[in-house]
Amino acid sequence: MDITNRSDIIGWLGDRVDAVGFAPIDRFEEAPEAHHPSTLLKGARTVIVLARAIPRGIFYSPEHSLYFLHRSYHTTYNELDSLALDLVRRIEAGGELAVPIPAYAPLEVEETGTWGLLSLKHAAMLGGLGAIGKGGLVLNEKFGSRLRFGAVVTTAELEPSLIVEELPCPPGCAACIESCPINAFEGGTFNKVMCGPTSIGHAIYPLAFATDRSLENRELVFNTAGYNYWVKCIECQRVCPLNRG
Ligand code: SF4
Numbered sequence: 001m002d003i004t005n006r007s008d009i010i011g012w013l014g015d016r017v018d019a020v021g022f023a024p025i026d027r028f029e030e031a032p033e034a035h036h037p038s039t040l041l042k043g044a045r046t047v048i049v050l051a052r053a054i055p056r057g058i059f060y061s062p063e064h065s066l067y068f069l070h071r072s073y074h075t076t077y078n079e080l081d082s083l084a085l086d087l088v089r090r091i092e093a094g095g096e097l098a099v100p101i102p103a104y105a106p107l108e109v110e111e112t113g114t115w116g117l118l119s120l121k122h123a124a125m126l127g128g129l130g131a132i133g134k135g136g137l138v139l140n141e142k143f144g145s146r147l148r149f150g151a152v153v154t155t156a157e158l159e160p161s162l163i164v165e166e167l168p169c170p171p172g173c174a175a176c177i178e179s180c181p182i183n184a185f186e187g188g189t190f191n192k193v194m195c196g197p198t199s200i201g202h203a204i205y206p207l208a209f210a211t212d213r214s215l216e217n218r219e220l221v222f223n224t225a226g227y228n229y230w231v232k233c234i235e236c237q238r239v240c241p242l243n244r245g
């Protein structure tokens with residue numbers, strides 16, 4: 001089946017996504033050039049953002065939330081990657097160009113930190129799937145921060161989704177900020193560099209990053225041996241009332 005318009009895409013995706021958003025290229029003015037959709041695909045006109053939710057029950061497990069979350073994240077990344085690749089094939093069969101954006105890795109390591117090829121968080125916000133909350137994650141009215149994202153960048157011009165202007169957080173809530181064991185929200189903004197080593201780990205990291213020389217290879221480590229990372233902290237997500245329903 002070849003796909004040429006927005007309703008074809010929504011119909012073809014069906015219940016294999018929990019949400020889908022369409023962000024036109026002119027909404028990415030603030031994206032860094034290296035990670036702009038037009039840098040990823042010449043002539044790009046639309047970013048299609050695909051979203052799948054991880055189960056709410058994870059946050060109600062007394063002892064095994066991290067185990068369930070680990071597997072749910074990595075299985076969901078594979079689902080989204082596979083769906084994005086298949087969607088690209090359908091769009092190209094309809095005559096346009098498209099590329100699948102990975103739900104997690106490959107990542108690019110730069111002086112400023114580790115980045116996805118495209119910021120899926122910003123793409124989700126620009127595609128109307130939620131607003132970026134105090135906790136630094138995309139908050140969706142129905143799913144809270146439980147959505148994981150994949151995307152397709154395409155030359156097809158597709159009808160845009162409306163942007164969500166308001167955060168769905170209850171008035172006065174700061175549970176995510178107050179729960180953080182390392183105060184990664186000091187000063188009112190989420191500090192990704194502080195959160196990273198506390199929330200993500202991998203058995204290979206202490207060995208692979210033991211010397212300055214080995215640090216030069218960290219992009220290779222993240223994208224190969226480090227792919228199936230472990231989740232060590234989800235406190236800010238666990239306490240969020242939007243995730244608990
Ligand atoms: S994941 Fe943990 S360390 Fe990171 S911001 Fe949330 S509570 Fe803090």
Ligand code: SF4
Nearest residue numbers: 133169173175176240
């Ligand atoms: S914990 Fe409260 S402030 Fe933080 S994201 Fe959830 S609803 Fe918003």
